[in-house]
Amino acid sequence: MKTNTQLKQILQSEGFRYTPQRQMVWNELRKMGGHHDCEEIYDELKSKGTRVSRATVYRTIDVLARNGMVRKLEVGDGIARYEAKEDEDHHDHMICLDTGDIIEFYDEELERLQEKIVEKHGYTLVKHVHQLFVKKK
């Protein structure tokens, strides 16, 4: 689990400042768990009487995403969702078209296969987006 001290180190090592707003957004997203959009994070913080602006939530989430603290998830409805990357638990997502549920999955073989395909084309894999849209059986 990433501590606030780690947040501080990561931010400062990249020349960013360690501000209360950034701590709040980061901790809130971690506390909420799962996948949330900026509006949800903003509302949650607001409901707790926290003094933070919408713009700052968007900006902070962006900073966190750029530094690998947070992962961006676009499901196709025009609203970006984010999840805190606690440890190195890489996974992809299954989105249930019936319920909207987001299920995480990971498959070693799949990961290897992707690397192989990219290499075959003469490239290096930087990141990937893999979403399986499913329905209950």
Place this chain on the structure above:
Amino acid sequence: MKTNTQLKQILQSEGFRYTPQRQMVWNELRKMGGHHDCEEIYDELKSKGTRVSRATVYRTIDVLARNGMVRKLEVGDGIARYEAKEDEDHHDHMICLDTGDIIEFYDEELERLQEKIVEKHGYTLVKHVHQLFVKKK
């Protein structure tokens, strides 16, 4: 290759009308080839002096996508791109972060593996989004 007659059949079988605007958008996207956003399609048609509105391009692309004539591609920059689905040539995309190039790929094993993973979780695969973001070696 899908003919205009096929476009007519597909549209009408779903209760949609076979209009000149729909033909134009469909043929333009096919002629352009590759992946394009609605604005590009609109501009292209406009530059040829065609009388079509922006709204109609968006509406038509949506109708075509709903009927499997066109495939939507979201690369994460907030602009939806589309490609004509000529035949049954399913493929996924590699996006080069250096050049912005979009390369198509297909891997049989990958397809099977996805099905397997979904089944394992008790779901049925409806569709998937699989994008590999790469850099030149």
Place this chain on the structure above:
DNA sequence: TTCTTTATTGAGAATGAGTCTCATAAGAGT
């Protein structure tokens, strides 16, 4: 601690892809 420099914040305006409205036009069946 105080000073300086410079990034960050808040509030609201601005942006822009995509959608909606509604009066008019035009497919398609009869």
Place this chain on the structure above:
DNA sequence: ACTCTTATGAGACTCATTCTCAATAAAGAA
């Protein structure tokens, strides 16, 4: 050609996200 209904055009509108800019506050220096 007639009728019913869907499609279109033009522009207004949405709404997530970004930008502006004056005020604020990190963080290092003195």
